[in-house]
Amino acid sequence: MTPGAKRKRSSLARLPTSEDGGQESSGESTPSDMGVIKRKNIVKGNEGGLKYICDVCSADITSTVRTRCAHAVCSEYDLCVPCFSKGESSRDHDPKTHPFSVIEQHSIPIYTRDWGADEELLLLEGLEVYGLGSWSDVADHVGGFRTKEEVCDHYTKTYIESSNFPLPENADPKDLSLIEEVPREEFQSRKKRRIEVRKEAAKTAAPAPPKQKPTASVPACHEVQGYMPGRLEFETEFCNEAEEAVQHMMFDPGDGVNPRSGELEPEMELKMLVMNIYNARLTGRADRKKIIFEHELLQYRRNNNVDKKRTKEERELHNKAKPFARMMNHQDFDAFTTNLEYEHNLRQAISQLQDWRQMRIGDLKTGEKYENDKQIRAQRPAPTGAFDRLGGIRMPKTNPPIEIPPATIALTAPELPERFKPTRHPHLSSSTVPASSSLPHPANMILTPTKGPLTNGNTNVSATPSSQLKPKYSVPALSGTTALKLANENTTDLHLLTKEEADLCSALRLMPKPYLVIKEGLIKEAMKSGGGLKRKSAKEVCKIESSKSTRIFDFFVHSGWIQKV
Numbered sequence: 001m002t003p004g005a006k007r008k009r010s011s012l013a014r015l016p017t018s019e020d021g022g023q024e025s026s027g028e029s030t031p032s033d034m035g036v037i038k039r040k041n042i043v044k045g046n047e048g049g050l051k052y053i054c055d056v057c058s059a060d061i062t063s064t065v066r067t068r069c070a071h072a073v074c075s076e077y078d079l080c081v082p083c084f085s086k087g088e089s090s091r092d093h094d095p096k097t098h099p100f101s102v103i104e105q106h107s108i109p110i111y112t113r114d115w116g117a118d119e120e121l122l123l124l125e126g127l128e129v130y131g132l133g134s135w136s137d138v139a140d141h142v143g144g145f146r147t148k149e150e151v152c153d154h155y156t157k158t159y160i161e162s163s164n165f166p167l168p169e170n171a172d173p174k175d176l177s178l179i180e181e182v183p184r185e186e187f188q189s190r191k192k193r194r195i196e197v198r199k200e201a202a203k204t205a206a207p208a209p210p211k212q213k214p215t216a217s218v219p220a221c222h223e224v225q226g227y228m229p230g231r232l233e234f235e236t237e238f239c240n241e242a243e244e245a246v247q248h249m250m251f252d253p254g255d256g257v258n259p260r261s262g263e264l265e266p267e268m269e270l271k272m273l274v275m276n277i278y279n280a281r282l283t284g285r286a287d288r289k290k291i292i293f294e295h296e297l298l299q300y301r302r303n304n305n306v307d308k309k310r311t312k313e314e315r316e317l318h319n320k321a322k323p324f325a326r327m328m329n330h331q332d333f334d335a336f337t338t339n340l341e342y343e344h345n346l347r348q349a350i351s352q353l354q355d356w357r358q359m360r361i362g363d364l365k366t367g368e369k370y371e372n373d374k375q376i377r378a379q380r381p382a383p384t385g386a387f388d389r390l391g392g393i394r395m396p397k398t399n400p401p402i403e404i405p406p407a408t409i410a411l412t413a414p415e416l417p418e419r420f421k422p423t424r425h426p427h428l429s430s431s432t433v434p435a436s437s438s439l440p441h442p443a444n445m446i447l448t449p450t451k452g453p454l455t456n457g458n459t460n461v462s463a464t465p466s467s468q469l470k471p472k473y474s475v476p477a478l479s480g481t482t483a484l485k486l487a488n489e490n491t492t493d494l495h496l497l498t499k500e501e502a503d504l505c506s507a508l509r510l511m512p513k514p515y516l517v518i519k520e521g522l523i524k525e526a527m528k529s530g531g532g533l534k535r536k537s538a539k540e541v542c543k544i545e546s547s548k549s550t551r552i553f554d555f556f557v558h559s560g561w562i563q564k565v
Contacts, residue, residue, distance in 0.1 A: 056088045064105065071098040073331040078103075107188050109178040111168045116487040121143065123155065144191065145198035164211065223300050238288050242281040245274055251410050296332050314341055371556050473500060473558045475551055476509040484509040504555055508548045515552075522556060 005440060007032050052062045067084045069077040072091045087095045107116035115123075118143055126141035135148035142151060170178060226235040249271060256268025264272070292298060317340055343468045356367045376441050463557045477483070483506045488494055493512040494502065505515050521541045526533040535553055542549035 009271050052078055054078060054083055055093075056080075056083040056090050066103050068103055069093055069098050070101050074098060075215060099388070107191065108184050109182050109187055111170050111178070112154070113178060113182055114190075115154060115158075116191065119146070123151065125154070145195055145202070227298060232289070234518050238285040239281040242285075244277055246278050249274070291326055293332065295325055313344065317341065317344060473555055475504050475555070477507060478509075481509060483507050486512075498558070504552070508551060510548070518544070518552060519556075522552070523561060524560040529565070534564040534565050 052063050052066060052081045053059070054066075055077055056079060060525060061078060061080045065081060067079045067081070069079075071093075077091075077093055079088070084095075089095050108114065108117055110117045111120060122142045123138065126138035128526060130137040130141065135152045136347070139146050139151045140146045140259070159166065162168050164171060165459070204387075224434060227233075228235065251271070256265050256271070258265055280470075297303065307318075310318070318337055321337055321340060322334075324336065328336065351365075352371075356370065359370065361370055486494055486502055486506050493516065496516065497505065497512050502512075505512060510518075518541070522533065522538060525541050531551075535550065538553040539546055539549045542552060553562075553564075557564045
């Protein structure tokens, strides 16, 4: 007798199901036009996992005795007992000449008391079809309202934990102890009661929650696109084409060795060289994965949220320090970057304190007020004149971003220029200063230039008593020229000049605008050389008569704007 747990194969559709839970229906088709009927896999929650249909009357013969044609022409051809007794046939079946076999239901216990031989066959067949571990599909294949937990426990205890592994305990064909202990009629009645109880429970049970999409090891199921968490691999690896060089390479035992000399042949040496290159690429791939896993770079959302809280300079600092992560573990790299941020903050604080000291700010409260006023001035729009083209249009107020030097400039900038302290005149001594005051009154102090480079476009000055006032600069008159009369009515930009500069322009017959251009050029040229300038260089910058450029140069030296070299 052949086992009855074998699936039928056909290209025709399955029969429609009835309204009472998916049982097979005979439909309205006659046996002559029915053709081959395919046995279907019944869904979970019904009595059987596999159904057998009579190929003549389409009756369900799963739980009864059936006959199967054993001729080579009839593949998996089943008949019910009434059709077989009447000699009915269809297709190529000839009941007069074709051999047959009688298949009865194997609903008897062989390994355990609650599992029949037919269920054991369905269990092994389901594992062969769906694979070990797909217990839901295997339970649907077995049927009989078996759950996946029940199927898994039975397979583990009966087959895996057996002392006769891989065979069950009662695998001996002569062992009929379970059949004698539990007769066929009693076992079938128990199975029927179990199916009825579970069927009623399934009807009254709450609807099962919808199946959620399982987490598969595919590139689209992780927050990092292209990463497959189940395999710990990426869709595109480092040196992704490394396997192409060795995919067709073959090594046979004893191949590549010269039998006479015992040395490797050139072809084998070339293969070994290619294999060494391939192994080096695999090592590089593994090292990069190790860095990714060590520094938790796959947690993209968490790292991105932390990065958003950093300033622009701190982000640039972290990006500059990332190459050092290959030589450190995660803890050491965090400490390294934290110390870099602390150093950067210290340098910014030192730079700010030096700026306050230059502005003669002596306490933190005043410094905070200075910074607030500085931001307000930076956000204030530039004033427009009455005759400007856009002077009558009210421009919208915008808050331009305050430019902050990047962290890399702060960390690599040269030493800041020395801030010169206020110097006292050598003629003044402590004996000449009254005891009630350690410094002269500010009203009696003037600013005089000291040696050193220009700072922020202003001359380095020191406080000197008013008794040491410099003499007023008198412009030597040019021979053969008369002074030019400058007034606000006939001269534009005159208000931008001091009285001394206005006198200089009047004596040299220069308009204020050309003079301002010459002044800007001389000061820029002097700043390039640390505040000093030669007379010859001044003449080249001015590009006017040498007598006029000489007087302008002498006036700038006297005023302390440039130094004579």
